[in-house]
Amino acid sequence: MVTSLKPQLGANPERVRSHNKQLVLRAIRHVGTAGRAEIARASGLSTQAVSNIISDLLNEGLLVEQGVRSAGRGLPVQQYAIKPDGGYAFGVEVRPTAVFTALVDLVGTPLVTHRTPLADPQKATILETVCAQLDETLAKTHVPKNALMGAGIVMPGPFGDTGLTGTESELPGWNTGDPAEIFANRLDLPVFVENDANAAAMAERMNGVARGLDDFAYLYFGQGLGLGLVQNGQAVQGAFGNAGEIGHITVVVQGRPVELESATSRLSVQAHLAGHGVTVMNVDDLTSLYSSANRHLFVWLDQAAQALSSALSIIENLFDPQTVILGGAMPDDLLDHIIARTALPERSVSNRPDRKYPRLMRGTSGRMTATLGAAALVLHQAFTPTIAAAR
Amino acid sequence: MVTSLKPQLGANPERVRSHNKQLVLRAIRHVGTAGRAEIARASGLSTQAVSNIISDLLNEGLLVEQGVRSAGRGLPVQQYAIKPDGGYAFGVEVRPTAVFTALVDLVGTPLVTHRTPLADPQKATILETVCAQLDETLAKTHVPKNALMGAGIVMPGPFGDTGLTGTESELPGWNTGDPAEIFANRLDLPVFVENDANAAAMAERMNGVARGLDDFAYLYFGQGLGLGLVQNGQAVQGAFGNAGEIGHITVVVQGRPVELESATSRLSVQAHLAGHGVTVMNVDDLTSLYSSANRHLFVWLDQAAQALSSALSIIENLFDPQTVILGGAMPDDLLDHIIARTALPERSVSNRPDRKYPRLMRGTSGRMTATLGAAALVLHQAFTPTIAAAR
DNA sequence: GCGTTAACTCAACTTTCTTGAGTGTTCAAG
DNA sequence: CTTGAACACTCAAGAAAGTTGAGTTAACGC
Numbered sequence: 039m040v041t042s043l044k045p046q047l048g049a050n051p052e053r054v055r056s057h058n059k060q061l062v063l064r065a066i067r068h069v070g071t072a073g074r075a076e077i078a079r080a081s082g083l084s085t086q087a088v089s090n091i092i093s094d095l096l097n098e099g100l101l102v103e104q105g106v107r108s109a110g111r112g113l114p115v116q117q118y119a120i121k122p123d124g125g126y127a128f129g130v131e132v133r134p135t136a137v138f139t140a141l142v143d144l145v146g147t148p149l150v151t152h153r154t155p156l157a158d159p160q161k162a163t164i165l166e167t168v169c170a171q172l173d174e175t176l177a178k179t180h181v182p183k184n185a186l187m188g189a190g191i192v193m194p195g196p197f198g199d200t201g202l203t204g205t206e207s208e209l210p211g212w213n214t215g216d217p218a219e220i221f222a223n224r225l226d227l228p229v230f231v232e233n234d235a236n237a238a239a240m241a242e243r244m245n246g247v248a249r250g251l252d253d254f255a256y257l258y259f260g261q262g263l264g265l266g267l268v269q270n271g272q273a274v275q276g277a278f279g280n281a282g283e284i285g286h287i288t289v290v291v292q293g294r295p296v297e298l299e300s301a302t303s304r305l306s307v308q309a310h311l312a313g314h315g316v317t318v319m320n321v322d323d324l325t326s327l328y329s330s331a332n333r334h335l336f337v338w339l340d341q342a343a344q345a346l347s348s349a350l351s352i353i354e355n356l357f358d359p360q361t362v363i364l365g366g367a368m369p370d371d372l373l374d375h376i377i378a379r380t381a382l383p384e385r386s387v388s389n390r391p392d393r394k395y396p397r398l399m400r401g402t403s404g405r406m407t408a409t410l411g412a413a414a415l416v417l418h419q420a421f422t423p424t425i426a427a428a429r
Numbered sequence: 430m431v432t433s434l435k436p437q438l439g440a441n442p443e444r445v446r447s448h449n450k451q452l453v454l455r456a457i458r459h460v461g462t463a464g465r466a467e468i469a470r471a472s473g474l475s476t477q478a479v480s481n482i483i484s485d486l487l488n489e490g491l492l493v494e495q496g497v498r499s500a501g502r503g504l505p506v507q508q509y510a511i512k513p514d515g516g517y518a519f520g521v522e523v524r525p526t527a528v529f530t531a532l533v534d535l536v537g538t539p540l541v542t543h544r545t546p547l548a549d550p551q552k553a554t555i556l557e558t559v560c561a562q563l564d565e566t567l568a569k570t571h572v573p574k575n576a577l578m579g580a581g582i583v584m585p586g587p588f589g590d591t592g593l594t595g596t597e598s599e600l601p602g603w604n605t606g607d608p609a610e611i612f613a614n615r616l617d618l619p620v621f622v623e624n625d626a627n628a629a630a631m632a633e634r635m636n637g638v639a640r641g642l643d644d645f646a647y648l649y650f651g652q653g654l655g656l657g658l659v660q661n662g663q664a665v666q667g668a669f670g671n672a673g674e675i676g677h678i679t680v681v682v683q684g685r686p687v688e689l690e691s692a693t694s695r696l697s698v699q700a701h702l703a704g705h706g707v708t709v710m711n712v713d714d715l716t717s718l719y720s721s722a723n724r725h726l727f728v729w730l731d732q733a734a735q736a737l738s739s740a741l742s743i744i745e746n747l748f749d750p751q752t753v754i755l756g757g758a759m760p761d762d763l764l765d766h767i768i769a770r771t772a773l774p775e776r777s778v779s780n781r782p783d784r785k786y787p788r789l790m791r792g793t794s795g796r797m798t799a800t801l802g803a804a805a806l807v808l809h810q811a812f813t814p815t816i817a818a819a820r
Numbered sequence: 821g822c823g824t825t826a827a828c829t830c831a832a833c834t835t836t837c838t839t840g841a842g843t844g845t846t847c848a849a850g
Numbered sequence: 851c852t853t854g855a856a857c858a859c860t861c862a863a864g865a866a867a868g869t870t871g872a873g874t875t876a877a878c879g880c
Contacts, residue, residue, distance in 0.1 A: 441837050
């Protein structure tokens with residue numbers, strides 16, 4: 039039973055340099071600003087090698103000098119930082135009714151974000167819309183296309199024909215061909231495709247509460263509920279890109295089995311409130327319901343927290359993450375409320391006395407979470423050494 | 430919130446060579462025997478580079494020539510294969526009542542296996558026993574110590590003080606200090622520590638039904654139930670090494686929530702049978718009960734299969750593995766029976782028409798599964814390129 | 821038979837890293 | 851105030867690994 043060997047790249051001078059460059063960028067990004075010697079120690083390279091690489095990066099416009107810092111004895115340190123306009127990333131979130139786009143700079147600051155309603159969810163329409171948005175965004179911001187390092191695309195999973203197909207708010211026509219390749223050809227850019235939860239998780243790791251974390255889980259409240267997993271600094275995609283479909287597992291709430299997604303998701307809260315005659319159209323409606331202490335909403339929140347507690351037990355015991363982050367298209371207030379009410383399972387490997395992070399944290403939320411996450415995929419790539427890259 | 434940056438190695442000539450060597454070994458191992466040009470294509474190196482590396486590996490005794498193969502036109506291919514006695518790995522499984530050890534060669538063939546009862550489960554006693562077994566094994570097989578590439582150690586988790594502590598058949602005194610370091614110092618060898626499930630999974634990947642798979646899950650029947658996860662060819666350890674503690678999650682059987690481990694584990698079957706007046710002492714007893722079609726055993730098997738079906742739904746939807754493997758200290762017959770009776774969840778990302786592997790497979794079983802898995806950890810290391818190593 | 825195909829080797833070249841000596845700045849001890 | 855240690859960084863030489871392109875050998879097919 040011989041399967042194809044994943045193309046694991048051998049190292050040659052060119053690839054070594056590229057690898058080390060990214061290592062240096064990564065080290066600088068991690069601490070904000072750094073000097074040559076410091077980077078050398080962190081990377082296991084000689085200071086001379088680091089010096090040469092930094093000189094390269096300065097020429098390429100990826101770094102800026104940040105003045106000197108005299109730290110104790112010795113020659114003061116010439117510091118360097120990532121140059122924000124050294125590169126840009128385009129983030130795209132495709133939903134059945136609209137396409138969201140964002141342009142972010144090298145340090146992750148969004149320059150523009152945009153929502154384009156979709157006339158129809160056909161493949162051609164989507165490609166056309168994304169393409170047009172890219173051009174428009176570049177024109178508006180005067181960012182040259184060659185400064186774009188790539189595009190991240192968030193699409194609703196699952197990918198391919200699976201047992202969950204048909205149950206999702208799906209996009210027709212994407213089950214044939216590799217979406218990444220299709221977009222890459224159309225946009226003429228390196229493209230990275232992920233599901234919303236993984237993208238949001240990577241964004242959190244690049245610029246959110248998960249900065250510096252290498253092992254964590256992210257529960258993403260979207261239409262349904264998704265689980266983003268980061269292991270060893272890499273998003274876990276699974277064999278076919280469908281890892282993290284946590285919404286359809288069965289958990290126990292008040293002794294009764296329920297589908298997780300039916301208890302904790304945007305659809306779930308809408309359905310629950312509709313059952314009590316309350317109509318919510320969007321996230322803002324939820325916020326006002328919450329501030330007016332709507333009884334039905336509070337009932338739902340409590341029940342969601344109970345379901346979440348079961349899910350937490352599974353996530354923690356299966357992944358042993360540093361922390362679990364809650365985020366997505368849900369108002370902060372509600373997330374905070376749920377977090378406060380979620381019982382942290384006693385019988386969990388995460389129930390340890392020497393924790394550095396809370397077991398449950400709130401991440402970035404809001405409508406653009408996944409879109410910015412899409413852009414973060416590109417940034418993540420730019421700061422990840424390439425030799426023997428775990429994809 | 431700045432955390433310590435994982436020491437990601439920069440590439441220098443020495444590390445590049447080591448990386449490429451392992452890449453070549455890996456490519457050869459993957460296909461059994463291979464020629465230079467073939468390896469060059471697979472690794473992205475030039476044939477000249479591969480030639481030089483192979484010449485090195487021949488000198489080091491890690492490869493043997495395997496004669497020529499004339500494949501179509503052109504000069505016949507000089508083939509190479511891994512030299513079985515090119516290196517050895519020592520595997521250790523520590524249990525509260527005994528220590529199991531095994532010596533395997535570079536291709537994974539076990540030379541000797543041994544069980545040493547433990548007078549007491551104290552740390553010092555264990556270290557002493559392992560050390561003595563290593564010496565004895567080397568003496569018996571006339572393998573020089575410098576041919577040993579390392580030792581793999583399997584210890585019952587969870588590691589550290591967690592919410593599951595105290596519920597396991599535990600070893601006292603290992604919560605302080607890093608077990609890997611302690612063993613490494615004592616044995617004077619590179620040491621890799623894992624839990625039983627992950628080790629068994631790696632063994633399956635090196636020489637079992639998971640050969641060539643990079644993303645799969647392994648359910649290990651031990652005292653309890655453990656989940657080994659392989660993602661992108663690497664074992665998932667979690668932030669604190671405790672990933673895969675699936676035994677304590679709650680699943681639903683016949684509409685009622687139960688702890689998974691209470692339904693599917695060696696302890697569970699023993700308890701169930703004891704409740705009906707049947708005493709089983711070991712794996713052989715189970716085999717004979719099965720061949721005599723014991724009614725109580727069959728009831729347990731059905732119930733275990735139902736619990737497993739719930740677990741499968743969780744594993745598949747969270748990891749999207751290529752397959753899920755069942756193995757461990759359970760007779761083949763019983764595993765096969767359970768697999769046959771386990772309902773494959775419909776609503777799963779793994780329920781896809783284009784599958785190459787069954788959703789549920791039986792892996793290696795038997796008493797030495799984890800011990801050989803421990804040795805496989807060392808082999809895995811030897812065939813894994815080191816630059817930017819994912820640990 | 822003879823040209824084509826393909827694997828492999830040899831020798832020259834390139835890239836990148838490391839090493840060790842040297843420069844400049846800061847701090848602290850005498 | 852002087853002197854020396856500590857530290858960051860640069861320069862130039864050297865080493866290690868990979869690549870390139872020409873040349874050799876062997877099998878196949880027309």
